[in-house]
Amino acid sequence: MAEIIHQFYESHRDAMQEAMRHRLELAETMLRKRAHLSDINRIKQEVMDEFDIVLTQMPYVGGTTNRMSDFFMRLLGFMAISRVLRRHGVSLSVIGDIERESYQAQLLCMPEGERLAAGQQFMSPENQALLREQAAQSATISHQQAFPEDFVYDFVAPGPGDNFEFGINYKACGFCKFAACHGDKEILPNICGLDFVAYAARGIHLERTQTLAGGASHCDFRFSKLPAN
Template sequence: MTGTIHPFYESHRDAMEAAMRQRLDLAEPMLRERAGLHDGDRIRREVMDEFAVVLTQLPYVGGTASRMSDFFMRLMGFVAIGRVLRRHGVPLPVIGDIGRETYKAEWLALPAEARLAAGRRFLSPENRAHLREQAARSRLEEFSEDFVYEFVEPGPGDGFAFGINYTGCGICKFAARHGDDALLPSICGLDFDAYAAQGIHLDRTQTRAGGAEHCDFRFRALVPDRKE
């Protein structure tokens, strides 16, 4: 392995590696049944070795001052998994399915009260004000590898609480730099279950990874299923 880990990520390394080990525990049955990879210990070692490489590649985008740092720390472990599975010849759609179901299981392993409270905070007026500030800051492009986005206010008759248009995607930039473009659909697919687990419905019709000018995220509270 070459390269060094930025001090910000180094300070979170133990927690990130622990999350990866938990993620691999959740993924192991799917790796056997869907990917045909039966040597779980070997795959685990390969993924953790690749994750160590990914950690040296993570761009610094402001640390705790930027909400997008958390996105990099949460999602880039799936790049390590995807790289290893591709080397073993696992088809990209299977990689995407394993990633989405694993991430969903991660979220659902958290107490429902905590997940839904996080969703309410995300939709709150206080967080909307924070997002407006962060969006304005992102457009200054202080960090070249960061996301760039704008806050979208709902208009009359719109069915969403608020939106975010990502005109620059940090994960797309990372993928282009490191040859991971084929994994982008798998990474983009993680968003829906993550928000749903927090009681948030996400509408999105296009992505930067799919060639659009921006990713059009639209958020609203998820209506509970009355039949439950």
């Protein structure tokens, strides 16, 4: 019996697949020179086939009503890349470099004005209010029962002497849950590494000293605006 993709992700499937193909094009030189792979077209097809599997595994956490749905749609495709490259004997460190640099290149394809506007919106008081609201919702028993594979997090306001604008403490991570369920714990840290380039592309400085994937009690995200060039 064929695995089923949740209808929410099915409605975004074409866009996610196109983003994956673009990412693989950007990674092609690195796949040749750093991963020492030759039949790149076959590798690309293997990744797209694996991504079809990831799509059936992708947890539904509320669709457009939950900001974390976008995180799953943007980043879980890297699980497919990691799985395929590991099968071909590529080291975790090289996989991490390829994923991080190809993701950065993909983000920088977006016009700078759009990227920085998205960053300004993320840092805005209005979005901080939304983050507070969704953080509180994520911790409720009803939400955790409805979406057990979702993230659970707290909004963190700066205290005296702090040099960040606001923070998020992730007490449970959807990617960690996914990795534990599907045997991806080994490649999980590479997903964590993508956060820094994602925020920097939008003009945001992320400071993080620990992660759940690394064995900590929570991931401590702290956000501030990058200085203008």
